[in-house]
Every structure is written in C-alpha cells, then in structure tokens.
Amino acid sequence: MKQKAIYPGTFDPFTNGHLDVLERALNIFEQVIVVIAENCQKNVLFTVDERVAMIREVVGDYPAVSVEVLHGGLLADYARQAGAKAIVRGVRQVKDFEYEFQMSLLNRHLYPEVTTVFLMPNVKYTYVASSIIREVALLGGDVSKFVHPCVLEKLHLKRDEANTK
16 A cells, blocks of 8 residues: 655745655655645745645656645644545754644644654755745845745746835
C-alpha cells in the first residue's frame, strides 16, 4: 500500500523552503498532497486560486505531488478522507515547534491513525518565512534566491499593482 502524506499550509507565497521540505517528504512518502488552507486567519496576498496555480507550476515535475485546497473544516478530517497516514510540517525554529507540537497532539486525538512528521529545511532557509518574503518583495527587495521564478514574477505583479493604487 502506498504511504500518503499531506503537507498543509497557507503557502502565501510558496517558498524554496517549502519546496525543500516537500522534497524531503518525498524521500519518505510515495505521495504527498500539498493542502492549501482556504479559510485561514492570516492576511494573505494571493488568492487561493493564485496559490494553487503557482504551486502546481513549481511542483509540475514531481508526479507524486498533487495540490488541493482545504475548504474549511478540520485538517484531521481532511487527512482521514484523503487516506493520509502522515501530516508533514516544516519547522525552522523552536517557536515553530512549540505550536506544531500542540497541533500534532490535537490532530492525533482527532485522527489517531495519523502521525505528524516534523522536517527541518536546509539551513539556508531557516529564516525564510512567507510573511517576510511578501514584505521584502512588496518593498522592492530581491527575493529571487528564496522563491521559484514563477512565484517571483507573481510577487512583482502584486508589487506593481500596489504601487499603481
């Protein structure tokens, strides 16, 4: 039986750190579903459809990866319905781990068959957060080392839109 994992997040935008964690997950699991949170409490720059399109372009060469949207509801329920046995979470620092640890225990309570797998990205991405990438890009900074070229293009378009308002 193929082992399937889900990799949930807001991914606003999807960074090279996210891709690094995804590639690490593919070394462990035969299939990984990138799950984009639609109803999140975060202030997002990109619509869900824009994020789906960008991530699909970035992971287009990975046949074992699919991209889906979580339209509300509990992640544990989504994992169960998808037949996933693991939830992949990237952790860069202790602060990330503390929050993710609490969430993993709750998800285990809700779906006992699921295991949360914490993966650390390459050290060069440990300080890369989507929120920082958004801010730097919108202010005209160079984030080309931290995102795929298609994501960079979309960030530039958003910056240009913001500057014309």
